[in-house]
Amino acid sequence: MRELSKAQGAFGVTERDLTVLQGLLSFFPGDALGGNAEMVVFPSNKAICERLNGMPCSTMRRHLARLVEAGLLARRDSPNGKRYVRKHGEERVAFGFDLSPLYCRAEEIARAAEAVREAEDRMRRLREVVSLMRRDIAALAEFGEEVQPGLGLWHQLRDKAALTARALRRKLSLEDLSACRTDLETLLDHARNVIDGPETEKMNTNDALSEHHHLNSIKDSTDFEPALNKGGPAGPGSELELELEPEAEIEEPDIRRAPRIPLHLVISGCPSLKTFYHGDIRHWHQLFDAACHVRPAMGISASAWEEAQRCMGPEQASIVLVAMLERFAEIRSPGGYLRALTSKAAAGEFSCGPMVMALIARRNAA
Template sequence: MEYTPISPFMRSISHAHLRVVEQPEASVPGKPVNKWELLRELSKAQAAFGISERDLTVLQGLLSFFPDDKLGGNAEMVVFPSNKAICERLNGMPCSTMRRHLARLVEAGLLVRRDSPNGKRYVRKHGEERVAFGFDLSPLYCRAEEVARAAEAVREAEERVRRLREVVSLMRRDLAALAEFGEEVQPGLGLWDQLRDTAVLTARALRRKLPLEDLAARRANLEALLDQARDAIDGPETEEMNTSDARFERHHHNSNKESIDLEPALEKGGAAADVPEKDNDEPLADVEGPDTQRVPRIPLHLVIAACPSLKTFYQGDVRHWHQLFDAACHVRPAMGISASAWEEAQRFMGPEQASIVVVAMLERFADIRSPGGYLRALTSKAAAGEFSCGPMVMALIGRRSAA
């Protein structure tokens, strides 16, 4: 057609009609696009284009009048159904409602009205020339790449929300577990009630669809409470050990040095007792027998002091038992300890005691011919209830004191 009108029939003109309605040949992508895939992408990115589900329903009805599955190529993308035909295709949608949603699609720049002089929609042929009046789908086709990018951005945002929601849910679970554990080790502390209340409120909030900002704020709050809980649980042991340093030092000087060596018989293939000889004055509470509890009774700060080599191979902070476990997982492959030996040690010793053993082995790494076999030997003793990690740490401290 020699002229493309911009004004609609018997309706006022708007900014949407003043846009460029004829796409130049060079600006129209030459690759055909599946109309239904494009509609799905637009459905995902509908908020970016300011349209609703009902608008998309009308657009779906218009696309159904286009004979091919793919938009583009040399085919003219003008459909010319009547209002009655469109409403029938939309399962009886009222005509006034349909017209309102059509106007939204035109305003969003996804459709262009090409009205005939009398407002009717039809196609007319003049020899080989074909002129159609109706709804032009070419703007939707030309914005296919923009729609795809917007849909991908929405998916990435949804994935960020999903991952953050999982993290908040796991932190809530850990908070509730620490509250129960803290009540056992330090009953009566008001912090445990605060942790339980926060866990309950977080669980209720997670029933809703929370935005990213709300989830990020909840994560920061939960992280702070988890650190408080770990400090409260680990702190008393540390304080108790700080007041008892003199007792441990006296014990190291008075005890038989050979009895607290780092499992020397196991390194040479023999058998050795795990428990050091008792001092005549007072026993060592942490190593008085096989350690049947999963959480070590030896303070964490004493383990770190006995194993300074850990700082050379692990740069992270080690202030809690879970951080010591991360450090052991980090150095374990470099020591030549297989994953199966590490998992078996965790199963019979517990993660915390297994971590102490690994960092203690790192301190004496040059003296151990087969770290993996050595760890399996200690695991066998732990499975038989004949192992305690206390003597290993005391041996290392005794060696440092003697040096």
Template sequence: MEYTPISPFMRPISHAHLRVIERPESSVPGKPVNKWELLRELSKAQAAFGVSERDLTVLQGLLSFFPDDALGGNTEMVVFPSNKAICERLNGMPCSTMRRHLARLVDAGLLMRRDSPNGKRYVRKRGEDRVAFGFDLSPLYCRAEEIARAAEAVREAEDRVRRLREVVSLMRRDLAALAEFGEEIQPGLGLWDQLSDTAALTARALRRKLSLEELSAFRTELESLLDQARNVIDGPDTEEMNTNDAQFERHHHNSNKESIDLEPALEKGGAAAGAPDADPCEPEAEVKEPDMRRVPKIPLHLVLTSCPSLKTFYQGDIRHWHQLFDAACHVRPAMGISVSAWEEAQRCMGPEQASIVVVAMLERFADIRSPGGYLRALTSKAAAGEFSCGPMVMALIGRRSAA
């Protein structure tokens, strides 16, 4: 057609009608776009374009009148159904409602009206010329790339929210577990009630659909409480609370001859080196099951002071018992301790005490002929309830003081 009208038939003109009709070539995708895929992308990014689900339902009905699955190419993208035909395609939607949603699609710049002189919608052909009056879908096609980018941004935002929600859920679970664990090892501390209440409130909040900002606030609060709990349970804050226990361990060291210096048969050669073949936890033996959930009574800083060689082989920070366990797992293969011996030590001593034994052995590694056999022998004593790691640590401190 030689002229493209901008005013609607018997309706006031608006800014939507004054938009540039002929878009620059650079803004046109240049290749056909599947109309249904484009509609799905627009549905994902509908908030960015200010349209509702009902608006998109009407747009879906209009797209169904377009004969091809792909928009673009040289095909004129004008559909010309009557209001009655559109409402029938929309399962009997009232005509007034349909017109209201059409107006919103035009205002959003996704459709353009091509009204004839008398307001009717039709197509007129004369030879190869074709003139159609109705709803032009070319704005939707021209904004295909913009719609795709907006939909991808929405997906990325949803993925960030989903990942953060998973993190908050896991942190809430850890908080509840630490509250229960802390109440067992240090009953009566008010922090455990705070942790338990926060975990319950977070679980209740997670039933709702939370925004990224709300989830970030929950994560910050939970991180702070988790750090407090770990500091109380196995961090530097436990040192003063364990002072009396450490004094008991020193007294035990002075009266009990189980220290690392007083077990030469296990350190140097001989028949004792055959200890690795013994099963430290045989069913026939009277095995005293250790309490694996108890944190060692000896302060962590005392262990690190007595075993400075650990810093040579492990560069990470060690401020909590779980970090000492990571360090022991790191140096264990280099010491020649088998996986089975390490797992047996953890089962009979507990992960924390087994870690102390391994790092203490590392400090005296040159004096131990068979580290795996030595660990199995100590594991056997622990299984019988006859071993404590306190004397080993105190013996190493005594050696450093005497040096």
């Protein structure tokens, strides 16, 4: 019944229909359908209504008709239309409601329920991606106003971010979310091209000199990543997560804010991601999409991933995941490791910056 409740839309039944079906199942003497047991129940209309907490008989009969129409129930009528059981020696003949269609379609119901769960997962993931893209657009609008003030594109970005935030308050369909994602991707790419300029070259993530330059830039920054200011870069033998000095002040986690670490630095420190994800990663929502893509292959459960997103924010959780992928062979239990980092993040004792710095320092020393 749990699977049928999840897949009720695929069979054209409602919760009230399933309530009546549950009431009929309560008249079945066995613990489960199947085997050699007779799967016909023969309660009277009055008994069914009493079992359903006084549901009107006309309403109950209407729900029964829907169950029969959906193929989940069959009527086995007696010559006089009554429901009863008759014995002829060893032979037993029952007239009433046949529950065998429900048993015979158990596998079909399970497949339909799994399809519904997959569709819900796609919807939830797409909604998260659109939400991240909205944040990317808002951040690009602020940054673009600083580097190229007065350009009308930045007002367009802010308006689009506001409209998207308003749309996400409603329950959008998969088609609406897909169309919204396409529009946001086009606008993001256009804004990024305007900011970068036509002569900007893509960063070569395999260039060790470029990585060394980025690493030195981080060391000299005073407001880039609070957790890095006192810890410094990790040496080649350092752990993936660096410990902070006892006197270091730890920022309260703010999952609404994008990470201060540049995205290109994350990609530079985690080149293994390109082996498993071949799409472009120019924005945070694309990194999140890549992390969702590799997460099942790493053996990390959906519950651990969702908890990490709640405590760290989608962007930081994505950084942690791709950093773990870089040293996947050295992590005994990826799911347990992610949960441990999530607990630290919930207590405000974790920053993803040292993980990326440790990976870059390790590659530079190799």
